[in-house]
Amino acid sequence: MMSAAGRFARFVVLIAAALALQVSAASQLTVAGYVIDLLLFVAVSAGVNGGSDRGALIGFGCGLASDLVVQTPFGMWILTMAVVGYAAGGATHFLVDGGRAARSLVVGLIAASGVGLFVCIAWLLDLTYVTEQNVPIIIAVVGGSSILLNLLAERPIRSGLLIRPNFAGTPA
Amino acid sequence: MALVITAVVLITIDVRSEGGPLTSVRNVMLDVLGPVRSAGEWVLTPFGDAWRGVTSYDDLEDENAELRARLAEAESSILQVGEIERDRQALLDLLGARDVVANIPRVTARVIDAPLSNFERTIELDRGSRDGVREGMPVETGAGLIGRVVQVSTTRSRVELLTDPNFAVGVRMVRSGDDGVASGRGRGEDMEVGFVELETVVIPGETVVTSGFQGSSFPEGLLVGTVVDVEPNAVQGTQRITLHPSAELTRLRWVSVVLYVPDAPEPVVVDRAPETTSLPPAPTAPPSTAPVASTAPPTSAAVSDPPTATTVDPNEPSTVSSTVPEASP
Numbered sequence: 001m002m003s004a005a006g007r008f009a010r011f012v013v014l015i016a017a018a019l020a021l022q023v024s025a026a027s028q029l030t031v032a033g034y035v036i037d038l039l040l041f042v043a044v045s046a047g048v049n050g051g052s053d054r055g056a057l058i059g060f061g062c063g064l065a066s067d068l069v070v071q072t073p074f075g076m077w078i079l080t081m082a083v084v085g086y087a088a089g090g091a092t093h094f095l096v097d098g099g100r101a102a103r104s105l106v107v108g109l110i111a112a113s114g115v116g117l118f119v120c121i122a123w124l125l126d127l128t129y130v131t132e133q134n135v136p137i138i139i140a141v142v143g144g145s146s147i148l149l150n151l152l153a154e155r156p157i158r159s160g161l162l163i164r165p166n167f168a169g170t171p172a
Numbered sequence: 173m174a175l176v177i178t179a180v181v182l183i184t185i186d187v188r189s190e191g192g193p194l195t196s197v198r199n200v201m202l203d204v205l206g207p208v209r210s211a212g213e214w215v216l217t218p219f220g221d222a223w224r225g226v227t228s229y230d231d232l233e234d235e236n237a238e239l240r241a242r243l244a245e246a247e248s249s250i251l252q253v254g255e256i257e258r259d260r261q262a263l264l265d266l267l268g269a270r271d272v273v274a275n276i277p278r279v280t281a282r283v284i285d286a287p288l289s290n291f292e293r294t295i296e297l298d299r300g301s302r303d304g305v306r307e308g309m310p311v312e313t314g315a316g317l318i319g320r321v322v323q324v325s326t327t328r329s330r331v332e333l334l335t336d337p338n339f340a341v342g343v344r345m346v347r348s349g350d351d352g353v354a355s356g357r358g359r360g361e362d363m364e365v366g367f368v369e370l371e372t373v374v375i376p377g378e379t380v381v382t383s384g385f386q387g388s389s390f391p392e393g394l395l396v397g398t399v400v401d402v403e404p405n406a407v408q409g410t411q412r413i414t415l416h417p418s419a420e421l422t423r424l425r426w427v428s429v430v431l432y433v434p435d436a437p438e439p440v441v442v443d444r445a446p447e448t449t450s451l452p453p454a455p456t457a458p459p460s461t462a463p464v465a466s467t468a469p470p471t472s473a474a475v476s477d478p479p480t481a482t483t484v485d486p487n488e489p490s491t492v493s494s495t496v497p498e499a500s501p
Contacts, residue, residue: 019205020208022288023205023208023209023212023286023288024208024209024211024212024213024215024216025212025216027209027212027286027287027288028212028213028216028217028219028220028286029216029219029220029223030220030223030287034290035286035287035288035289035290037289037290056175057175059175060175060178060179063179066289067182068197068198068201069198069201069202069205069288069289070288070289070291070292071292071293071294071323071330072289072291073183073186073187074182074183074185074186074194074198075178075179075180075181075182075183075184075185075186076179076183078175078178078179078182079176079179079180079183082175082176082179083176115290118291121183122291125183125187128337128358129291129293129336129337129338129358129359130291132337132358132359133290133291133359138290141290142290
């Protein structure tokens with residue numbers, strides 16, 4: 001059994017790896033001029049695969065990493081990813097019998113919702129440079145890419161989160 | 173719930189404080205992740221270009237056609253430009269006017285063409301404070317102003333584009349000499365110039381440059397754009413002017429940071445030689461008012477209206493400005 005410190009270190013490594021991939025690789029590959037969001041994907045996937053608490057915690061960490069490198073007010077991504085990570089955990093109720101494809105679809109939908117939530121927060125803060133973006137396209141790019149990412153990377157994510165392979169709706 | 177409250181507190185702190193500790197942390201991250209981004213760019217740029225070629229083929233075709241049309245237009249106007257430039261040089265010689273913009277040191281920077289998120293309002297440059305870049309400095313391409321530096325770390329900096337809704341700069345209509353304030357209206361949109369009096373005659377096609385008011389972080393004479401529309405507002409007694417930026421703001425690769433420091437002990441300003449003296453000699457060497465790693469040739473246009481400031485720095489060599497003539501209406 002891994003200690004709490006060990007688990008925390010593992011989460012940090014997972015988030016740091018996602019951040020490194022985001023700034024080095026994901027930022028180079030755009031679709032319609034928009035980038036895939038690896039950190040948001042990790043937050044949602046952690047929630048769907050690991051439950052609400054783990055989703056919120058990983059979401060907080062991913063949001064922190066994201067806020068450190070972008071220009072939007074500090075905390076916006078923390079709030080967004082913590083909320084969607086937690087909400088994604090709630091989605092596990094509907095996935096007791098779902099396969100990987102169903103989980104990936106849910107990950108995509110919640111990631112897309114996360115973009116919508118972020119834009120709503122920006123609207124509350126009157127950040128026109130966010131709200132005036134082509135939000136539907138961004139939602140489609142982030143949602144679609146998250147579906148594909150979960151299909152490809154669910155196993156490493158679950159391994160990084162120390163989730164038992166027998167998915168049954170309740171995290172280990 | 174605790175995480176949400178923490179996030180809300182962080183947002184509040186960041187929104188209410190300017191340049192606090194969070195900014196310092198972000199600057200450190202900019203430096204730390206710089207090599208990672210460079211490595212990723214080096215490895216993946218060919219793949220990224222290939223991918224963009226596939227996904228943006230139609231856009232590239234349209235852009236190519238547009239550029240060919242612009243090239244043809246530019247070639248046809250070269251003779252006219254040369255003639256106007258000679259006239260302008262003669263006038264400047266006659267006035268003994270000296271241009272500052274052309275002599276301000278610049279540092280050439282590469283644009284890191286890889287957005288970190290879908291809501292970026294800035295572009296990242298591979299030059300930072302060790303190259304002399306400071307917050308607030310103007311950034312331009314050969315075609316004109318593109319924005320200003322808003323974040324600087326040791327090796328990197330970020331630039332807010334002039335189309336950003338937060339961007340505002342004092343400008344001057346070259347033909348009329350009247351001043352106004354140009355502000356951004358969002359990505360892909362033209363700028364808007366406010367505070368221009370109703371009596372001022374502004375013609376579409378008129379060139380607009382920075383006015384360089386005292387204390388402004390922009391020197392006088394940087395080319396901003398061209399007037400495309402004028403709409404009088406009789407109620408407010410002003411005109412609403414739509415301004416098209418001269419510089420192409422998409423697909424930026426290389427830019428120049430103008431190392432202009434408005435609060436320097438001897439700010440660089442347009443000056444005029446004393447009327448009793450003979451005409452100044454031709455420019456010899458640019459002044460060095462800030463540390464420069466590598467300087468780019470001056471590219472911006474300068475204001476060609478008669479200079480009014482009279483501050484003379486005895487150490488400054490006499491120079492001649494280089495103005496881009498106004499486009500035909």
